[in-house]
Amino acid sequence: MAPGDLALVLHAHLPYVRSGEPGSLEEDWYFQALQECYLPLLQVLEEAIADPACQPRLTLGLSPTLLALLSDASLNRRFLPWLEQRQELLAGVEPQFAQAAAALALQFSTVAAQFEACDGNLLPRFRRLQQLGGLDLISCAATHGYLPLLRDSPEAVHAQLVTAIREHERLLGERPLGIWLPECAYYEGLDQRLAQCGLRYSLLDGHGLLHALPRPRYGVYAPICSPGGVAFFGRDNESTLPVWSASHGYPGDGVYREFHRDLGWDMAEAELQQVGIRSRRPLGLKLHRVTAQGCPLEAKQPYEPQQAGRRVAEHAAAYLAGRAAMLTNLASAIDRPPLLVAPFDAELFGHWWFEGPQFLAELFRQGPAAGVRFTHLREVLGRGEVLQVCRPSPSSWGQGGYHNYWLNETNSWVVAEWQRASAAMVRRVNQGVASTEQRRWLTQAGRELLLAQSSDWSFILRAGTTTELARQRIERHLDRFWRLLDALDQGTSLPPHWLDALEREDGLFPELNAADWASRL
Numbered sequence: 001m002a003p004g005d006l007a008l009v010l011h012a013h014l015p016y017v018r019s020g021e022p023g024s025l026e027e028d029w030y031f032q033a034l035q036e037c038y039l040p041l042l043q044v045l046e047e048a049i050a051d052p053a054c055q056p057r058l059t060l061g062l063s064p065t066l067l068a069l070l071s072d073a074s075l076n077r078r079f080l081p082w083l084e085q086r087q088e089l090l091a092g093v094e095p096q097f098a099q100a101a102a103a104l105a106l107q108f109s110t111v112a113a114q115f116e117a118c119d120g121n122l123l124p125r126f127r128r129l130q131q132l133g134g135l136d137l138i139s140c141a142a143t144h145g146y147l148p149l150l151r152d153s154p155e156a157v158h159a160q161l162v163t164a165i166r167e168h169e170r171l172l173g174e175r176p177l178g179i180w181l182p183e184c185a186y187y188e189g190l191d192q193r194l195a196q197c198g199l200r201y202s203l204l205d206g207h208g209l210l211h212a213l214p215r216p217r218y219g220v221y222a223p224i225c226s227p228g229g230v231a232f233f234g235r236d237n238e239s240t241l242p243v244w245s246a247s248h249g250y251p252g253d254g255v256y257r258e259f260h261r262d263l264g265w266d267m268a269e270a271e272l273q274q275v276g277i278r279s280r281r282p283l284g285l286k287l288h289r290v291t292a293q294g295c296p297l298e299a300k301q302p303y304e305p306q307q308a309g310r311r312v313a314e315h316a317a318a319y320l321a322g323r324a325a326m327l328t329n330l331a332s333a334i335d336r337p338p339l340l341v342a343p344f345d346a347e348l349f350g351h352w353w354f355e356g357p358q359f360l361a362e363l364f365r366q367g368p369a370a371g372v373r374f375t376h377l378r379e380v381l382g383r384g385e386v387l388q389v390c391r392p393s394p395s396s397w398g399q400g401g402y403h404n405y406w407l408n409e410t411n412s413w414v415v416a417e418w419q420r421a422s423a424a425m426v427r428r429v430n431q432g433v434a435s436t437e438q439r440r441w442l443t444q445a446g447r448e449l450l451l452a453q454s455s456d457w458s459f460i461l462r463a464g465t466t467t468e469l470a471r472q473r474i475e476r477h478l479d480r481f482w483r484l485l486d487a488l489d490q491g492t493s494l495p496p497h498w499l500d501a502l503e504r505e506d507g508l509f510p511e512l513n514a515a516d517w518a519s520r521l
Contacts, residue, residue: 316362
């Protein structure tokens, strides 16, 4: 018998990057995640749950914006041509990259066949895995809004939560009981908001539990119950560091695929334009390996897939041995079966660390022999064990552990904009509307407000990557919000073609209810 359990938790999320322009950078973000992460992850889970020797368990958060992309038929029809475009570019690589190119071409063919087999609809496959007991599907805030920075308007937090729950139930057929808080960010009293919405469990970074009052008797090795009646699990750093850290963990090994070297930068612009790629950017065509820590990009060596596959099996064995030793030591020190919770961004597995899905497959394959038992969060709570009542500490899993990554000199300007817009939305909803057409405007204003609140754009502003795109996204949604609200306040009309185009472009959350912003105590 295993002395305790390991709970892997993945958070799958993208901002709403649907674009009316095929071939855009935002569309690339989605298709690369689909090709490298979501489709391989589904294959790993389906194969593991079909194997009687495996007992896969995984908690998976699917954000509402990602669900909107996965269910967008017109967007997903462009995925297979996107793959074919990249297949064309692989055909002309230099001989030293032939092995890496052949392996990548095979991966493209595999995910294309998977995608075609389910008619481009991944959601029933996720639902089936939950029905079979292998997956625990949880939700997130509607647009990944950073809730501690929205707390001045309780209605804004409420709208983020209930919109998410409604979308999860609509698209996955079951009301979620758990939630991945965006960036694992918590503030005092948020547990009461969660409980009011019917959410029963979540997880925090380790210090969210370790600084709780009173300090939890079992640290992060057992869930706690908040005064509001919500269970919280804490991240175990020892179980996450080897997997996510490029400098101290597995992804930085020299045999693994290099993330930053891409044919989109290496190929001549004329070659890119021949297949219809108009601007130079990363294309997900990576044929080099990490080689060595600190190795400059121009010195990276060709990727060798077979060598990487062998190393994945070794690293999975090492990881499982480490977890088994931890669980054995903990079991001798505490009077209940210990739990190790290891949360990650799902996109780490396949996108940032290309071999990540193989690593998960090896964990499930080797786990029984290594004496490691997998579980998911819903299964843990279903055992009915008594939980210690503690008040969680404000926290996040971002750099610094609190809120400064989303509130600093690069992005703090947007917080005041959120607050002003949220207050205006509450005021307008409380006043009501005079017609069905005005209700339509108010509903779209709610969508634009939610989209402006996405924490992804604040993160990008702080990270300093595609900052102009992030600023444009925030300003675009706020501009649309205020134009809709001004029309309501002034009783003026809106051009029908403008509103139609807006609803097509920002048409997520079809069941959004503007009444969710009504004043709350």
